[in-house]
Amino acid sequence: MQTILGAGGPIAEELARQLHQHFTQDIRLVSRHPDKVNPTDELFPADLTDPEATDRAVEGSDVVYLTVGLPMDSALWEQKFPTMMRNTIEAVKRHGARLVFFDNTYMYPGTPTPQTESIPFRPNGRKGRVRAELATMLLREMDAGTVTALIGRAPEFYGPGKTKSLTNSLVFDRIRTGKLPLVPVSSSTHRSLIWTPDASRALALLGNTPDAYGQTWHLPIDQNRLTYRELIRIAAESTGRRAAFAVLPRWAFAVGRRFSAAMAETQELLPRYRDDNLFVTSKFAERFPDFEVTSYRKGVRHLVQEEVQDRG
Structure with a gap:
């Protein structure tokens, strides 16, 4: 059992x-x-x-x-x-x-x-x-x-179905519904998702x-880390839309916390978006060399396909 x-x-x-x-x-x-x-x-x-x-x-x-x-x-x-x-x-x-x-x-x-x-x-x-x-x-x-x-x-996290995270809610969920993605803090730092x-x-x-x-x-991730700018560009290539986005600076979260409990709860997480976030998974890769990790490009394209299926 x-x-x-x-x-x-x-x-x-x-x-x-x-x-x-x-x-x-x-x-x-x-x-x-x-x-x-x-x-x-x-x-x-x-x-x-x-x-x-x-x-x-x-x-x-x-x-x-x-x-x-x-x-x-x-x-x-x-x-x-x-x-x-x-x-x-x-x-x-x-x-x-x-x-x-x-x-x-x-x-x-x-x-x-x-x-x-x-x-x-x-x-x-x-x-x-x-x-x-x-x-x-x-x-x-x-x-x-x-x-x-x-x-x-x-x-x-990022991913399909019930997946919840700041990246999913601000970036990919908004892309799925035709809204402008909102990037937390910086579009040029490398993400570990x-x-x-x-x-x-x-x-x-x-x-x-x-x-x-x-x-x-x-746990295993694609070690070819991308920035939000690059992730949004992949989504744009797959949808034919412009790779437009807006960056939410830290002061915007500070203002938002006065009106939203959810925004207040994000405050301690924001430093991870200011700089590169480098989560290393070499130990898992060495022990399980045959484990196939989903690339960011494949994952983002899958999320875009979900959007098409939802509209259909």
Whole structure:
């Protein structure tokens, strides 16, 4: 049995498909209101802030994937995420399951320094501090040998379907609907973006690779990093439109935070858009040389095809 805690989001849905296609049809989906992805999926409604419910959700599992996402709300993250991680750790200990934690880079410094798996945590705000707490909590257990686990860490998302990120909402979603894309902070810095289906494929592979455990892995991205200007140009070439865009400077976000809670929650993320964001995935590439990473050009073209399909 392989169990996904936090079913329903884009990572979890594609992860369920990949596990079903390549590794096992014995899959349990856990969330408050789970829906089937595959015909054979077992649905298990549970609140992961409840230790007993989490324990029951993990019981009988060989591998557990923790992929929970929460709205961009710092107070909510502080309230719920550490509890969910503690409950999950205790449950996998009790039942002898292996744990795969899907993590992000909010705790990394917003500098142009290349980001490898060993870069120190230097969070720039409340959400980053929460993510550092979660990762540190699990790393301590891994180092102590009390759990068999791995961390799969991803940079900012872009991708199809339910994918949510600043890049998707300000750039690609606006292109899809015929609106002017809005570039956060700078159009000339190089971005590290992960195609969400690639993240899920990589998680499934790591979770079913015994020697991957006990380590942190940067999930695979196209290392030929592009700027927003270049990404928008690819979209324009595919749609026949002008490669026009507007840059939202940091002061615009500062003004917007007075009127929008969502804009306020973006403040700690803005340093990553000021300079090149260099997420390094050579460790994964060396261990899994046959893994095919989706290029930025292919990913952007796919998003444009979604636009055409939506209009049809």
